[in-house]
Amino acid sequence: MTSLALLLWIVGAIVLQLTVFLGIAFWRHWQDYRALRVGAGPAVPTLLPAEGAAWQGWRSFRIERKEVEDVDGCVCSFYLQPVDGEPLPPFRPGQFLTLHLEPPAGEALVRCYSLSDSPAADHYRISVKRVPATDVTAATPAGRASSFLHDRIGVGSLLQVRAPAGHFCLDGSDDPLVLLAGGIGITPLLSMLAWSLERQPGREVWLFYGVRNGREVVRRAQLEALAEKHPNFHLHLCFSAPLPQEMPGRDYRHRGRIELPLLRLELPLAPAHFYLCGPTAMLESLVPALEDWGVPDERIHFEAFGPASVRRKAPQPPGESAAGLVVSFVRSGKEVRWQPEAGSLLAFAEANGVRIDSGCRAGGCGTCQTKIVAGEVAYRQAPDFDPQPGSCLPCVCTPKTHLSLEA
Ligand SMILES: Cc1cc2nc3c(=O)[nH]c(=O)nc-3n(C[C@H](O)[C@H](O)[C@H](O)COP(=O)(O)OP(=O)(O)OC[C@H]3O[C@@H](n4cnc5c(N)ncnc54)[C@H](O)[C@@H]3O)c2cc1C
Numbered sequence: 001m002t003s004l005a006l007l008l009w010i011v012g013a014i015v016l017q018l019t020v021f022l023g024i025a026f027w028r029h030w031q032d033y034r035a036l037r038v039g040a041g042p043a044v045p046t047l048l049p050a051e052g053a054a055w056q057g058w059r060s061f062r063i064e065r066k067e068v069e070d071v072d073g074c075v076c077s078f079y080l081q082p083v084d085g086e087p088l089p090p091f092r093p094g095q096f097l098t099l100h101l102e103p104p105a106g107e108a109l110v111r112c113y114s115l116s117d118s119p120a121a122d123h124y125r126i127s128v129k130r131v132p133a134t135d136v137t138a139a140t141p142a143g144r145a146s147s148f149l150h151d152r153i154g155v156g157s158l159l160q161v162r163a164p165a166g167h168f169c170l171d172g173s174d175d176p177l178v179l180l181a182g183g184i185g186i187t188p189l190l191s192m193l194a195w196s197l198e199r200q201p202g203r204e205v206w207l208f209y210g211v212r213n214g215r216e217v218v219r220r221a222q223l224e225a226l227a228e229k230h231p232n233f234h235l236h237l238c239f240s241a242p243l244p245q246e247m248p249g250r251d252y253r254h255r256g257r258i259e260l261p262l263l264r265l266e267l268p269l270a271p272a273h274f275y276l277c278g279p280t281a282m283l284e285s286l287v288p289a290l291e292d293w294g295v296p297d298e299r300i301h302f303e304a305f306g307p308a309s310v311r312r313k314a315p316q317p318p319g320e321s322a323a324g325l326v327v328s329f330v331r332s333g334k335e336v337r338w339q340p341e342a343g344s345l346l347a348f349a350e351a352n353g354v355r356i357d358s359g360c361r362a363g364g365c366g367t368c369q370t371k372i373v374a375g376e377v378a379y380r381q382a383p384d385f386d387p388q389p390g391s392c393l394p395c396v397c398t399p400k401t402h403l404s405l406e407a
């Protein structure tokens with residue numbers, strides 16, 4: 001055999017080996033990708049606490065404990081005990097409470113706050129971030145409810161509270177759990193994390209927690225203790241603007257925001273459930289990115305703490321761009337042509353001088369519930385509060401047809 005033939009043999013053998021190796025690698029990757037897309041069947045929520053016999057209307061609670069949760073004191077936890085001493089119905093990790101607050105000056109406020117711990121029989125915990133004024137000219141004043149809770153509510157104070165509610169709840173499956181939190185969006189995920197580590201010891205859990213720097217991390221000591229104790233819990237602190245003295249690897253894991261390339265790098269290709277809670281911008285970028293990655297719709301769960309407009313790839317209900325539809329506000333005697341730029345029917349009503357009471361403005365509290373006299377509305381996402389038949393939640397819906405509202 002000539003040396004040229006030998007060389008060709010060697011090159012041919014190397015090419016063959018490489019082809020076989022790449023073929024196997026591609027096959028494995030494809031199998032993982034299929035697993036990610038297809039998932040492992042529907043979640044079976046058998047382990048989750050059953051929905052307890054919740055109370056109707058408002059119930060009195062006393063603050064039993066108040067704790068600061070971050071370095072700057074911007075987030076406070078409140079431990080609430082029922083005044084009647086009766087046991088509390090269990091809730092599903094991820095649900096929230098609705099509070100009725102009466103600040104000394106100003107009108108009563110209704111606000112929702114996620115339960116931030118796993119269910120206990122004798123108390124609930126919520127964790128509230130103070131919303132500061134961002135403009136000295138008072139164009140964006142300090143948040144009314146959060147300031148009132150931080151400044152005026154302490155141990156012994158009484159609060160009126162509605163039973164736990166909400167559809168943003170942990171699934172009961174054993175599939176890997178990926179929690180993606182931005183800022184104060186950590187609260188419902190803390191509850192999911194605590195419950196899952198207590199009750200699903202075999203479940204792999206990732207928490208990617210995005211904040212600007214270490215001063216904003218809520219319950220850092222507890223998170224690190226949990227990561228130390230549970231090898232199946234993987235804590236990833238992501239700082240977008242670390243302080244000069246903060247070191248990667250010691251004070252935080254990743255520099256920057258939570259983005260898909262980071263998740264692709266850190267997560268195994270396995271059919272996981274993703275739970276996201278954070279600012280609208282975070283949800284608007286991450287939800288479509290997860291969909292593009294191949295995560296099935298039913299495995300992406302998210303919640304925003306205010307009106308958010310996350311666009312999903314799934315077909316949207318018709319009507320959201322239904323310019324030209326006429327909305328009649330029967331009690332106010334106004335008839336106005338719908339403008340989609342208004343966003344929600346609530347904002348549209350307010351812009352046209354029609355008053356509708358509101359609280360959370362996110363479909364959670366039911367304060368804006370309004371009777372539909374005629375016509376139909378569309379929701380981009382099922383609201384957390386189930387309106388009575390024949391009524392709608394104007395804060396999160398738009399007209400689908402010409403519409404008459406009792407407002
Ligand atoms: C399901 C759900 C769960 C939630 N869970 C939590 C939680 O766990 N923890 C938490 O901290 N929050 C949570 N929230 C958010 C919470 O309900 C409140 O929205 C938040 O505390 C702010 O309320 P506030 O009364 O302090 O602010 P608001 O007084 O309602 O003000 C909100 C914003 O509007 C601005 N603003 C007010 N008036 C004006 C004006 N006239 N002109 C211009 N800007 C104005 C303020 O500057 C502020 O930035 C949750 C919300 C929902 C819907």
Ligand code: FES
Pocket residue numbers: 357358359360361362363364365366367368369385393394395396
């Ligand atoms: S204001 Fe809370 S549901 Fe509309």
